[in-house]
Amino acid sequence: MWAITRLLAGKDLRVEMRSRVIINQVVPFAALMMVMFAFALDSDTVLARVAPGLVWLAAMFSLLVIVQRSFALEAADGALDALRVAGANAGGIFLGKALALAAQLAVLEVILLGAALVLYNSHIVGSGIALLVGTYFTATAGLAFVGTLYGGLAVGAKGRETLLPLLMLPVVAPVLIGATRATEAALGTNGATATDGWPWVGLLTLFAVVFGVGGTLSFGSLIDE
Amino acid sequence: MEPVVELVDVVAVLGQFPVLAGASLRVARGEIVLLRGPNGAGKTSLLRLCAGLLVIRRGSANVLGVDLVADRSAVRSRVGLLGHSNGLYADLTVADNVRFWGATIGASADEVLGAMQRMGLDDRLADVAVSRLSAGQRRRTALACLVARRAELWLLDEPHAGLDAAGRDELDAILRAAASSGATVIVASHELERAGSLATRVVEVVAGQVRERAL
Structure with missing residues (x-):
């Protein structure tokens, strides 16, 4: 299983290195969202207060694009079918695609946080750095697992482009809430302190574990006939 | 000799739709069998x-x-199925693709190189992105992936589709070489003249059942 995990993750990252779709299209899309939020809210005070939520909203919408892209690669020329015929371990396929997704999402989230610091005048509190790292790690893992699971579910469906957000967004709502609250605590937004954020990291960890284990065990039946 | 494929009165469904209704077929190692029949058969x-x-x-x-x-x-890791699609990643190069599919069964770098050489994918093509290849070159790349995966049974659906005359001749030579080296090939095709000259045996599929035909 681990060999297939490494193989799939390496392949997806190599595809991105060659095509640069995430760098040339998804990152500008996410950055544009951050700018549009600033235009729409048009108040430094409000923006600083809601910055953590906007960062995670932008990450979530970008995730939809990355997941669509990740599974379009497999569907375009029947590669997912070929992976099944090749007898590739389904749990390994799930973990490999989730790992590549997490790596791409992590880069994007760092850029989004940087944009929030610059555009929304947010600040990282010294005591909140560990919390911020923990939040990013667990939330990214949770989003990547859910994205891969629902990407696999929607890949063979009619109208998958519109079906995916409909299926996925309600499921990732706990990540949006947890990651936003934990990031607020890390940035000291609305008077929150770093200690307020750790219970949310616990929730994000539980979410990631449930979807990581569930996805690994169930992905085979999702992509099989 | 033990047959590579032995189906006896097989009934299979796709969802609720029956796709095979009592199919029986026996194929020996090294054979090239042509499946013919109308669409949806x-x-x-x-x-x-x-x-x-x-x-x-x-x-x-x-x-x-x-x-x-x-x-x-x-059985999946031991067969190679090449359908209407090639199972290739368009943004990756020919070498990347063959290496990837070979790696699914732990093929060595030499085996990957050998598979590419056997399919006529020389150094000039190895580093070209699949998206820039012709239909025939993509087909050859897909076949190289089957070789790298050490497929013992090749299952090919309309393999001549989209190929020019030279590409078809090349494909036939590849399939004959595969069969002579011990692989077994089953080809589904509408191009009876072309595939018929390649096959050692023809079977007809009608309404989900299989009938033997004389060559």
Whole structure:
């Protein structure tokens, strides 16, 4: 299983290195969202207060694009079918695609946080750095697992482009809430302190574990006939 | 000699739709068998069944010594199915693709190189992105992936589609060489003249059932 995990993750990252779709299209899309939020809210005070939520909203919408892209690669020329015929371990396929997704999402989230610091005048509190790292790690893992699971579910469906957000967004709502609250605590937004954020990291960890284990065990039946 | 494929009265469904209705077929090692028949007769389903992708509702099916009724996934790593699509990643190069598919069964770098050379994918093409290849070159790349995966049973659905005359000749030579080196090939095709000259045996698929035909 681990060999297939490494193989799939390496392949997806190599595809991105060659095509640069995430760098040339998804990152500008996410950055544009951050700018549009600033235009729409048009108040430094409000923006600083809601910055953590906007960062995670932008990450979530970008995730939809990355997941669509990740599974379009497999569907375009029947590669997912070929992976099944090749007898590739389904749990390994799930973990490999989730790992590549997490790596791409992590880069994007760092850029989004940087944009929030610059555009929304947010600040990282010294005591909140560990919390911020923990939040990013667990939330990214949770989003990547859910994205891969629902990407696999929607890949063979009619109208998958519109079906995916409909299926996925309600499921990732706990990540949006947890990651936003934990990031607020890390940035000291609305008077929150770093200690307020750790219970949310616990929730994000539980979410990631449930979807990581569930996805690994169930992905085979999702992509099989 | 033990047959590579032995299907006896197999009934298979796709969802609620029956795709094979009592199909029986026996194929020996090294044979090139042509499946012919009208659209919707069950040719593609027969190939997918042999690749362990269809659920068997009745009958018995044994492919490469694996009982598909008991565990159809066990045969998958030993067969190569090339359908209407090639299973390639367009943004990756030819070498990347062959290396990737070879790695699914732990093929060495030498085996990958050998597979590419056998399919005529020389150094000039190795580093070209698949998206920039012609249909024939993509087909050859897909076949190289089958070789790198050490497929013992080649299941090909309309393999000549999209190829020019030279590409078709090349493909026929590749399939003959594969069969002579011990692989077994089953081809579903509408191009009877072309595929018929290649095949050692022709079977007709009609309404989900299989009938032997004289060459």
